[in-house]
Amino acid sequence: MTQDIRIKMCGLTQPADVAAAAAAGADYVGFVFFGRSPRNISLRDAAMLSQTTPAAITRVALVVDATDAELDALVQAVPLDMLQLHGTEAPARAAQIRARCGLPVMKAVGIAEAGDLAQIDAYAGAVDQLLIDAKPPKGAARPGGNALAFDWSLIAGRDWALPWMLAGGLTPDNAAEAVQRTGARQLDVSSGIESAPGVKDADLMRAFVRAARG
Ligand SMILES: O=C(O)c1ccccc1N[C@@H]1O[C@H](COP(=O)(O)O)[C@@H](O)[C@H]1O
Numbered sequence: 652m653t654q655d656i657r658i659k660m661c662g663l664t665q666p667a668d669v670a671a672a673a674a675a676g677a678d679y680v681g682f683v684f685f686g687r688s689p690r691n692i693s694l695r696d697a698a699m700l701s702q703t704t705p706a707a708i709t710r711v712a713l714v715v716d717a718t719d720a721e722l723d724a725l726v727q728a729v730p731l732d733m734l735q736l737h738g739t740e741a742p743a744r745a746a747q748i749r750a751r752c753g754l755p756v757m758k759a760v761g762i763a764e765a766g767d768l769a770q771i772d773a774y775a776g777a778v779d780q781l782l783i784d785a786k787p788p789k790g791a792a793r794p795g796g797n798a799l800a801f802d803w804s805l806i807a808g809r810d811w812a813l814p815w816m817l818a819g820g821l822t823p824d825n826a827a828e829a830v831q832r833t834g835a836r837q838l839d840v841s842s843g844i845e846s847a848p849g850v851k852d853a854d855l856m857r858a859f860v861r862a863a864r865g
Pocket residue numbers: 661662681683685688689690713715737782784793794795796797798799818819820821839840841842843
């Protein structure tokens with residue numbers, strides 16, 4: 652039964668993206684604050700997008716090794732429900748950010764081989780959710796949003812103490828298989844619902860939700 656799969660659509664940059672994500676049935680929307688991303692947006696644009704997001708949808712800000720000053724400016728300017736830490740934040744730093752910002756925190760963990768799973772348990776008690784993503788290739792311009800899937804057999808049948816989402820290279824074509832093979836109950840998608848880097852596509856959003864929920 653996949654009807655209850657929760658879906659995060661990340662890297663939204665336009666009011667039409669938020670409307671399309673809501674219409675498609677997204678549970679979370681994500682706004683990217685990372686200068687080298689084609690999905691990077693200003694605090695001002697994020698505040699506007701956030702204000703147009705329906706109340707039932709969780710608004711997530713994606714940051715990468717943000718400083719305290721950057722985080723303070725972010726939470727002051729943009730109404731948010733959650734922070735996604737997509738850098739090298741250690742458990743202690745993640746816990747500090749959660750306390751400082753007063754928001755639930757989701758920590759992204761990059762997976763390429765079985766050994767990468769070892770770091771996950773250390774985040775219990777420090778964060779609220781985990782994002783199990785593909786590890787970026789060496790030399791990648793950004794730590795995520797690379798349309799790259801990892802070997803799902805590495806996490807098949809695994810569960811963690813915290814709620815978790817699967818990310819990395821998800822598309823309408825592989826979402827159902829991802830759910831079936833990993834047991835994920837939450838999916839996070841960005842590149843897979845785009846017609847070009849940073850350009851979201853409403854048809855792909857609908858197709859993704861249909862495929863993920865069956
Ligand atoms: O989307 C980005 O540009 C990005 C930049 C910096 C860190 C993470 C980023 N994206 C996140 O990566 C995962 C997987 O994305 P994809 O579906 O493979 O494109 C997802 O959480 C994105 O939000």
